[in-house]
Amino acid sequence: MRQTRRSHLRSLALTTGSLMAAPTFAATSPMPFGEEFPALDSLAVGDWWTKKPKGKSAPPLMTVPRDKVVAFALYTQDSGVLKLTAQLYPLKPGEAREARLEFERDGQWTEAARVEVVFPGWSAHFRVGGWDASVNVPYRVRHGEAAMFTGVIRRDPVDKDEIVIANMSCNSSRTTGFRPEIIDNLLAQDPDLLFFAGDQTYRHTEHTAGWIEFGLQFRDVMRDRPTISIPDDHDVGHPNLWGENGKLSTRKDNADGGYFYPVEYVNMVQRQQSWHLPDAVDPAPIQRGITVYFTRMRLGGVDFAILEDRKFKSAPFGNIPAMGPRPDHINDPSYDPASIDLPGLQLLGDRQLKFLSAWGEDWQGAEMKVVLSQTAFCGAVHMHGKRNDRLLADLDCNGWPQTGRNRALEALRRCQAVHLCGDQHLAVVVKHGIDEWGDAPYSFTSPALVNTIYGRWWHPLDEKPGPNPVPDSPLPWTGDFKDGLGNKISMMAYANPPDIEDEQQRADGYGLARFDKKSRRVTFECWPRFADSKDGANAQFPGWPIQVEMAANDGRKPVAWLPELLFKEAKDLVVQVLKADGSEIISTLRIQGNRYQAPVFADGEYTVKAGQDRPEKSVLDKVKATPTKEAAGTKEITL
Known part of the structure; x- marks a missing residue:
């Protein structure tokens, strides 16, 4: 039976072990990226409240009323996991380094998690397991007594055509x-x-200020729908970027490959922009500890x-x-x-x-x-x-x-x-x-x-x-x-x-x-x-x-065909065609209905596999392709 939203929220409040945040930094160093880069992200580190952006195209002030310090939030959900990043303005000494996530049902708000605000970057990260994607859930991220950003976690629109x-x-x-x-x-x-x-901001050495500027521009459309954001070259301060698996770049044009700003800065940019994405499928860092x-x-x-x-x-x-x-x-x-x-x-x-x-x-x-990409x-x-x-x-x-x-x-x-x-x-x-x-x-x-x-x-x-x-x-x-x-x-x-x-x-x-x-x-x-x-x-x-x-x-021109498959007691299966010797996958598709005839693009023998979500069972083994659909015939298949 589908869980109600009320019981869903109650379970979230009780299972804080499933709520995780990104790694945090204990100190608030005035130079978190090292002495070689004392001014990097300068509008958000050190005595940031004494600094005013300069120039005709300066970013917004980082000093805001303290009930406005939660600038925006963005989220995704997949496979029962909600991930949400809240971006805060820089916090002043003595202010709480903690953000809270709450959900609402029938006018009642329930606190689901508290996490530490990450420095450098001033972002807060919430990971909620056991998420019910079938309902809309209002949320708010809070800091202190009055600062708040609100939105809605949309249900997964699986019923939409x-x-x-x-x-x-x-x-x-x-x-x-x-x-x-x-x-x-x-x-x-x-x-x-x-x-x-990518290139959400071009403020090469001031990503936190530039990212907050971007968030203010787009938060009214991001607050109530999932958002995928991925940084590109200018986001990490490059004119162009050839990552070369994370090596150190020493050329001003970066044409030698790698990254020329510190690992901590690159990881901060990626954390702010992309932590809220579903977990990385292969999370091992590249060279020097740069995350993926x-x-x-x-x-x-x-x-x-x-x-x-x-x-x-x-x-x-x-x-x-x-x-x-x-x-x-x-x-x-x-x-x-x-x-x-x-x-x-x-x-x-x-x-x-x-x-x-x-x-x-x-x-x-x-x-x-x-x-x-x-x-x-x-x-x-x-x-x-x-x-x-x-x-x-x-x-x-x-x-x-x-x-x-x-x-x-x-x-x-x-x-x-x-x-x-x-x-x-x-x-x-x-x-x-x-x-x-x-x-x-x-x-x-x-x-x-x-x-x-x-x-x-x-x-x-x-x-x-x-x-x-x-x-x-x-x-x-x-x-x-x-x-x-x-x-x-x-x-x-x-x-x-x-x-x-x-x-x-x-x-x-x-x-x-x-x-x-x-x-x-x-x-x-x-x-x-x-x-x-x-x-x-x-x-x-x-x-x-x-x-x-x-x-x-797939615009390849068929030169031959495999037998038409008629699946008995099953439809909309995943069908895979591969060379009979297993050397090459030709195609893997979810078909519509219970009939499918696969084209192939070279003469020879092929194997066909099928399954509900993956091609798990062989249904044709080493069958020879024929030059016409009609000559290939029909095979009835029971999985």
């Missing part, structure tokens, strides 16, 4: 103040999940793999031949892309590839799959920074190294997962190609939320569409192209800024991805920052919305 994800990134710190034009639209559109793909957070989360029957696509990536400097004045930029059209795709280079790294492989086979609680698996951009600054290849994107890019896309393709990301400051929808154009998944890169940092444009040199342009598109340059790294991409839509100097014409905004579980379709929407969502689809950037079939995320 359509799950809506807001796709956002790149929130310029040069434009201060609130974001009412974005928040009003998001509240009206009411997404089920918020995804912030790559994980999965399920919401409403949609399964999200959350990646860290900078942390393990190889750096250009010292690893590939020099190609120009910058180690990460290439502008010589005669260069051979294969010359920089060298053995041993990493993109996602072995640990994340192993995770993606396992995630693709596990469909518990899932009907559709999505991969979330910081940046795109291609270089879908021509102009960088200024309207006439053409760049052939930018190694900061995930189109390099190409072999790593292809391995990542193969993992997505096997389970027909779509990809959502940000970072590029240019909204695009592309269909990737590995061996052929269109044989790999779709990807939606969101525009910059506020684009006063860096403009980018899609503008082919010959100003012609590629082969197979999008029919009836209002955009002139869609179709099949190669990016500057030699990767095959099919451009579906792009949102070039007409004038990066004009606030109304910077092509900033956000994306929505609508996952229709019944039809297995995904609709991408792209909304300008100053659009009015009440105007409907006509208010979107030209070229959107775009609707794609989930099945089209």
Whole structure:
């Protein structure tokens, strides 16, 4: 019998052993990041209350009335575990270093946990086991007698046919103040999940102040729905980031790889932004003790793999031949892309590839799959920074190294997962190609939320569409192209800024991805920052919305077929096809109904497995593929 919300809250109050917080720091050092970095996060350490931010684009004051010190909160829930992070303003000497989490039922509030506020960073972290995801639960985080932040833990919308994800990134710190034009639209559109793909703040050495600034801007939409936030390069104080498994970077441009700010600072950024995500699937730290957070989360029957696509990536400097004045930029059209795709280079790294492989086979609680990461698996951009600054290849994107890019896309393709990301400051929808154009998944890169940092444009040199342009598109340059790294991409839509100097014409905004579980379709929407969502689809950037079939995320052309499977007394099973010798998984999918006929992409013998949530039982063993569906016949299967 389903537990009532009242009894659920009562049990939480009584089982404090299931409530855990992140590690805490006993001292409040004026220089928590060492004497080499005395001013790092200066607005939130030391005698912070004596410091006032300076400059035209300064962050907000950290000194607030003491009944306002709980700035905001963000949370996720998955598999019966609620995780919530509350971000506090810096606390003064003598103030309690403790935050409290309370839940409400019928006007009665029950305290569920007390945790220590973590320094540096001034965040408080609550982990609640045994969470009942079937009901909405109001919450509040309290500090002292009067400080409070309130919201609602939403129930898991498993009964909804359509799950809506807001796709956002790149929130310029040069434009201060609130974001009412974005928040009003998001509240009206009411997404089920918020995804912030990175660069939530560009305050490189003042993350706590920048993170609080971001939270104030978006807290009214974050407070009552789950939020996934993952830091990118600017969040940890870098112009670009090639993590190289956590080594120490010594170059100002970071092109040698690693991190050049102290481990304690990097971990503080990750803790503030991502502690509230479901527990890391492989939590072992990388070099020097830098933490990891790559994980999965399920919401409403949609399964999200959350990646860290900078942390393990190889750096250009010292690893590939020099190609120009910058180690990460290439502008010589005669260069051979294969010359920089060298053995041993990493993109996602072995640990994340192993995770993606396992995630693709596990469909518990899932009907559709999505991969979330910081940046795109291609270089879908021509102009960088200024309207006439053409760049052939930018190694900061995930189109390099190409072999790593292809391995990542193969993992997505096997389970027909779509990809959502940000970072590029240019909204695009592309269909990737590995061996052929269109044989790999779709990807939606969101525009910059506020684009006063860096403009980018899609503008082919010959100003012609590629082969197979999008029919009836209002955009002139869609179709099949190669990016500057030699990767095959099919451009579906792009949102070039007409004038990066004009606030109304910077092509900033956000994306929505609508996952229709019944039809297995995904609709991408792209909304300008100053659009009015009440105007409907006509208010979107030209070229959107775009609707794609989930099945089209595997665009390989079948050359043969396996027998049709007719499952007796079972439906909506997970079906896996693999080569008979076990050397390669071809696909792992949750089918609809009780019939499924699998395509294959080479002649030979195959094995098919099936199960309720995982492919646990062999149902066809070493069966030979046939060139037509009809010739393959039908097999009745009883699990």
